[in-house]
Amino acid sequence: MNVLHFAAERCFSERFKNFKNISYTTADVAEGYMEVLNLMNIHKSDATYDVVLCIHVLEHVEDDARAMSEIFRVMKPGGWAILNPHMDLSLERTLEDPTVTSPEERRRLFNQEDHYRVYGRDLKDRLAKVGFDVEIVPYMDEIPVSLQKRYSLRTPGIIVLCKKPELPRDTRAVVRPTAFSEQTFAGRFPAASPPVMFVSVLIPCFNAERWVGEAIESALRQTWPEKEVIVVDDGSQDGSLGVIQSFGSRIRWETGPNRGGNVARNRLLELAQGEWLQYLDADDYLLPLKIERQLDFLREHPTCDVVYSPTLWVNWSEAGTTQEVTAIREPHDPWILLARWWLPQTGGPLWRRQTLIDVGGWNPDQPCCQEHELYLRLLQAGAEFCYFEECHAAYRHWSLNETVSKRNRAELRRQRLEIKESMELFLRSRGELTPPRLYALNQARFEIARGAWLEDPAEAREIVNAIERRQPGFVPSPPAARGRYRLIYKTLGFSAAERIAAFTRGLTRRTAS
Numbered sequence: 001m002n003v004l005h006f007a008a009e010r011c012f013s014e015r016f017k018n019f020k021n022i023s024y025t026t027a028d029v030a031e032g033y034m035e036v037l038n039l040m041n042i043h044k045s046d047a048t049y050d051v052v053l054c055i056h057v058l059e060h061v062e063d064d065a066r067a068m069s070e071i072f073r074v075m076k077p078g079g080w081a082i083l084n085p086h087m088d089l090s091l092e093r094t095l096e097d098p099t100v101t102s103p104e105e106r107r108r109l110f111n112q113e114d115h116y117r118v119y120g121r122d123l124k125d126r127l128a129k130v131g132f133d134v135e136i137v138p139y140m141d142e143i144p145v146s147l148q149k150r151y152s153l154r155t156p157g158i159i160v161l162c163k164k165p166e167l168p169r170d171t172r173a174v175v176r177p178t179a180f181s182e183q184t185f186a187g188r189f190p191a192a193s194p195p196v197m198f199v200s201v202l203i204p205c206f207n208a209e210r211w212v213g214e215a216i217e218s219a220l221r222q223t224w225p226e227k228e229v230i231v232v233d234d235g236s237q238d239g240s241l242g243v244i245q246s247f248g249s250r251i252r253w254e255t256g257p258n259r260g261g262n263v264a265r266n267r268l269l270e271l272a273q274g275e276w277l278q279y280l281d282a283d284d285y286l287l288p289l290k291i292e293r294q295l296d297f298l299r300e301h302p303t304c305d306v307v308y309s310p311t312l313w314v315n316w317s318e319a320g321t322t323q324e325v326t327a328i329r330e331p332h333d334p335w336i337l338l339a340r341w342w343l344p345q346t347g348g349p350l351w352r353r354q355t356l357i358d359v360g361g362w363n364p365d366q367p368c369c370q371e372h373e374l375y376l377r378l379l380q381a382g383a384e385f386c387y388f389e390e391c392h393a394a395y396r397h398w399s400l401n402e403t404v405s406k407r408n409r410a411e412l413r414r415q416r417l418e419i420k421e422s423m424e425l426f427l428r429s430r431g432e433l434t435p436p437r438l439y440a441l442n443q444a445r446f447e448i449a450r451g452a453w454l455e456d457p458a459e460a461r462e463i464v465n466a467i468e469r470r471q472p473g474f475v476p477s478p479p480a481a482r483g484r485y486r487l488i489y490k491t492l493g494f495s496a497a498e499r500i501a502a503f504t505r506g507l508t509r510r511t512a513s
Contacts, residue, residue, distance in 0.1 A: 077166045136161075205240050275354075
């Protein structure tokens with residue numbers, strides 16, 4: 001019998017290692033055990049262990065769904081595990097918040113500075129989602145009260161016993177080889193007949209060697225079982241293709257000459273077999289429940305074409321990483337959200353494939369603001385957008401990621417203004433340009449003008465003059481225009497407000513130095 005014991009308690013390990021009838025291995029992410037293993041990426045073959053012991057460990061793991069999946073993978077069919085974490089049985093749902101990063105806040109919320117969560121009564125469901133048969137064993141019921149007091153046993157006492165079924169619970173789609181006519185790409189693609197609510201995770205990649213493996217892993221770790229993962233390498237010059245190929249038959253992939261991100265996204269759209277699409281840029285990643293939770297929502301909203309959710313903004317640098325959830329503000333009118341640039345980045349939504357096909361897919365000639373241009377065409381075509389409040393997608397912002405938007409701010413401003421102009425013309429023609437929508441458009445234009453002032457004051461003045469023609473008496477709102485700035489804008493105009501703001505900033509810097 002092969003036994004794997006994570007963060008083994010000495011009172012157990014000293015006894016277990018002497019048993020002659022088991023092969024016993026202790027492991028932890030830190031030194032001091034028989035092996036160093038990361039619970040989120042256990043470097044062991046599938047079906048290696050008969051028993052896994054993991055007690056008061058899962059609450060220390062950032063991505064616990066991934067850890068649960070890894071434990072399930074390395075267990076033999078018919079094997080069992082004890083997976084007791086730190087729990088509070090008064091909680092119906094697990095208490096966790098990915099935005100809480102400080103030791104003080106973690107100690108306050110989760111009882112220990114290195115905890116990511118406190119599990120509630122939904123632990124059984126979380127474990128069942130990765131495939132376990134779960135039994136909560138109230139072992140204290142078998143121990144006399146006198147012995148409970150004598151040995152200071154805590155109540156209520158339970159054992160979380162997880163068993164890996166001998167056979168899979170569900171049946172998978174039959175995979176059969178298919179020929180390809182596309183000559184500019186070279187790859188390996190067995191095609192499958194998609195079942196209901198089948199999801200295609202689509203990853204375009206260009207020179208993302210450092211990140212693409214994590215993106216693919218996050219797609220494969222999705223708890224929703226009915227999925228395929230497809231990667232199109234858009235002529236990478238680094239080692240991206242080797243990373244992609246290392247996943248073997250777990251994914252489908254193609255590679256070809258560099259033709260641009262939207263061309264790669266359209267090729268992925270052609271290859272996808274799912275009813276629903278999850279786009280994922282190669283330097284971003286998904287949390288394990290992303291697809292499952294959005295599909296749960298879609299069951300209650302069957303007419304929805306695009307379900308969109310907040311994303312986790314991960315600000316990465318060599319010095320460290322910070323992260324925060326980028327909330328999607330109310331009202332959840334997609335026209336206002338698009339005007340204000342508040343609809344999420346590409347990985348946040350789940351897209352109905354047919355709806356994207358109906359509008360012609362991604363615009364290959366769009367140099368930046370690519371998802372926003374697609375959002376506009378979808379709204380113009382009458383697609384139904386639905387808001388789902390949970391955050392399960394991460395957008396990584398890193399200093400070396402030189403997108404068109406970062407390289408050419410003037411082009412970015414031009415594209416943003418063109419999208420807003422198209423929105424306004426469309427809504428006016430339909431009689432749907434409500435006062436809140438017009439104000440949202442002009443507030444967004446004003447914010448663009450403030451950014452343009454530092455580089456091209458004439459361009460900024462032209463933007464503001466256009467706002468005044470569209471909406472006489474427009475007054476911007478915070479945070480782009482606060483207190484004194486707002487008062488000066490109302491009385492003396494935009495240029496005066498900018499000059500006084502610049503003088504004040506310079507005076508503050510000189511005083512500070």
